Amino acid sequence: VVQDAAVTTEPRDAVERVWREQGPRLWRSLVGFTGEPDVATDAMAEAFAQALGRGDEVHDHAAWIWRASFRIAAGELERRRQALGPIEHAAYEMPETVADLVRSLAVLSPNQRAAVLLHEYADLPTREVARVLGCTQATVRVHLSQAHRRLRPLLEDHDD
């Protein structure tokens, strides 16, 4: 621990603070986005590792890590889309309520799904969601509007 402390730099502190304060929320958002806990874990670990490696180059570590995590997770979804054979899934059993939610969110396009999770679950303002998704606030509002419209029947079903 002392040795770690001796080599700790400010960027490393910032990355660790992001993990402590936002890590669980980020990971759960990624699970909702990907539907795959192992993909969420890999994407987030990769983003944190890159943030550590980039050091001072990153000015806003929280924003950078959120964006990188979703970007990497989206890339992994794309990779799986191109899978030609069976995909190995990690043995992580999700509660049925979560699995049900993931199935509901699967009807959304990736950006709609990400917008919903970032805004409605992670409580990011639309300005921050736009930074994560790399689009404008207006586009985020469209994504949210379309997602709500598309999820409405599913939410009504859930009431039954």
Added chain:
Amino acid sequence: MTDLRDRLRVLDGLDVPDVHEAARAIGPKPPDRSGTASHARRFGTIVVALAVGLAALSFLFIRFQGGRSTPAVSPEPTPTQVSAAITQTIDTGQRFPEGVAVGEGGVWVVTKKADVNGGDLLRLDPVSGEIVSRIPMPSIPGWEFGGGGIATGLGGVWVVGEAHEGNDGCCDIVVRRVDPTTNTIAETIHVGPGYDSDVWVDASGIWVLGNAQDGSQHMWLYRLDGATHEVVTKIQIPAFWSQTVFGAGGWIWVFGSARGDAPAETLYRIDPSTNEIVDTFSPSGAYSFPVAPSGDVIWFAHDGLRALDAFSGEQIVGPIQLPVPYLAGLVPDGSGGVWVIGEPDVVGTGIWHLRADGRVDASAEHGPDKQAKGIAAAFDPSTNSVWIVHSEDTVSRLQITPT
């Protein structure tokens, strides 16, 4: 009705693994990367599985060359041995490269700034790979995973994007024409309300695909006159999400998701003489597969590699079983054939070129390195290069050379 925020709270019940420890285990990574997740653990498993199955690979490869549904053709080509190596990786100077197109005398890479709308369109010299021009773009394609929204033809480079006029709604779809003789934006054409998806250019005109702004579950395909660049019609596409429009076999095709299981599942065939959808195809019955139009052949990968005749919509090639678990790229050569790039860093990977009839006429014994994996790619026949856009920072040249 259940509130969406309440419904999402079930995620709070998930136990969070020690991802930070996993990140420490990976260790700090330098910025230069190919833009994909570290999959060492998964690759390890795949490598073991592939090692066990190595004996079967030669059998698979024989099948790969034959394809059980491929019609017999003659003469059987002898595959040319090629090498495929990343010979250049170019820093785009912007955070997120998004798409690439080859034509009009250049290699064109559209890039996005890190935190704001807009970016640059880069013109690369096809031979040297140098960035010869950087054209600021007020907005760039909003393609969800990158790769689309740019096309060349009719004397221009066409890039879609959004435009905002200060209203509280969303946006207009715009397509910008860059003049390759001056490397400047020559025209900004407002196509209609909504947000952009993709663009295709051929002799029949300029075709711009976009999402409806009103939240309805369909797309709009706008047709612009090839000479006046005015919108002449718009066609409703009953897909709630689509990233792809292209021309093949004399038809215009939209590849989109009809039932909402992203990313895509259905090919809509549009007759440019009537501007109507005349047919739909769900070639695999699956909802998740890539397509690669090349000349008058539409390649796609699902349970092997297959191809449709773009004139008839009938499957003419495949399924061809590939000796690789994942594709890093399915890159059309523009003449009916396709380059198949296997997942880098996996035992048994490689690169193959298939003719329009499904025959392998070139292959590389060794697979390319990890920079061969990106989010978009385009083949330049003039230099025998595949240009690969990574999800962050860079674009690479995969040089294919006969050995």
